[in-house]
Amino acid sequence: MAKRSIHWFRKGLRIHDNPSLIAACENAVDVKPIFILDPWFSENGNVGINRWRFLLQTLLDLDANLKKINSRLFVIKGKPQEVLIDLFKKWNITTLTYELDTEPYAKLRDADVDDLARECGVEVIRCVSHTLYDTKRIVDKNGGSAPLTYKRLQTVVSMLGLPPKPVAEPSKCPTAVSMNHDQHYGVPDLKSLHKNPNECGPCLFPGGETEALSRLDRMMKKTNWVCTFEKPKTEPNSLQPSTTVLSPYLKFGCLSARTMYHRLHEIYKQNKKHTAPPVSLEGQLLWREFFYTVGSVTPNFDQMVDNPICIQIPWDTNVEFLAAWKQGRTGYPFIDAIMTQLREEGWIHHLARHAVACFLTRGDLYISWEEGKKVFEEYLLDADWSLNAANWMWLSASSFFYQYFRVYSPIAFGKKTDKDGSYIRKYLPVLKNMPTQYIYEPWTAPLKVQEKAGCIIGKDYPKPIVEHDKIRPINIQRMAQAYKNRPDKSCSGETKGKGQKRKPELKTEERNSKKAKTTSKTNKKITDFMKEGK
DNA sequence: TTCCTGTTGTATAC
């Protein structure tokens, strides 16, 4: 029987380094490259307007690239399980190919589809190409569980050798296309998806494989920059991005992580002196790999409850604070500028994410990281399920990172790299005439200064919703308490998880009594604070 | 059990 394939694009929205697309094309008489607009993502995906635009741009570009190899993209709306069963029959399909996806919804969906394919006598070919390695191999090599530190991840992947080299584009992809293809299978625009294009922000990072590869080229040409790149030393509030902004392209698979990895590797080979993980550009790809791996095997990875690697913290519920944070009106210009850039442009620097995430959670507002994660999920072009959950756990000191006493200052942190507050003036124009000495703390400006700057605090720009210096030590103590209340991990499986056993108290009597004193004092502070809050 | 390390804290002193 002649081979007739469907290649199902989900992530991996590219024709370079796409082994499952190659598998679809091999010896086939007909290949149908499809993308299914699954209503699940509209209902549960929390996709903001800018990311919708990015996706549609990406699909248009994918269609254009497929045309170059004599094919077309077929975009179909519907539930994948139903769409595929129709198409198997309609197109007399023998083979289905797709890229492996490790996210929970994808795993369930794909298991369903595999069953349907089996019932229909359709062969299924799945390839790993979204991550550098097959995350299952990393888990296996680590003894059946995910590595929980970056160091450990590094050790494990070093045992696996270099990630596979990217595969070449398919040279031909024979696709029968009807005259009215665009009418039936064309890429929709925002309006036809009932989205309002006027709500989009400026398009600084257009979607698509073509843009991804040219952006990668631009970045890799800066050899010296690549070889000296140290992530923690890049600036969160520069007016031009200080990092690559390849993340949205990696998220959708417009860019293959392996392609990027091996491009870096070539550059490193030619330049003896270069930075190394975790801070280097290669290190950034390994962070992605790390979080994908942990996310692929950890139950309830995107929530606190029933997530075995997440510390249970009794976060506050405060809808007003949450809304102020989301909408960029906390009264802290650095925080509000970042949240404005996020909402309007869909990308913010990693350290800017740190600053606002710390502020929302353990630093200032003491609101659950899950709430912050939802907001990032909506606004970020690069919102990536594993990375988003992992980084929110990191910043809230719920997992991976535990030094909860290291708190970012919403005033001091931004000053380090933008003394004049140009970034704040750009994203919060209401503050653009505030004198530099007050730009990070405009509430401290004398009224006359505020009048002259055309920005009255409390009227034109909000007063701070919390006092950072007062709330910070209180929150640190609340975190200490939450850590202390953790179930003892060393106890047996039977008692484990019941939350009865407590970690031993501090070692010496002296410290013990000192600690007890501080804690009770702080507890009183917390109680007083709560009362005042009401 | 102890010791070391951990991408990216802040404020202060020199």
Added chain:
DNA sequence: GTATACAACAGGAA
């Protein structure tokens, strides 16, 4: 720019 106190966490290696 670099060192240090702050008050002190967890995971993992030794």
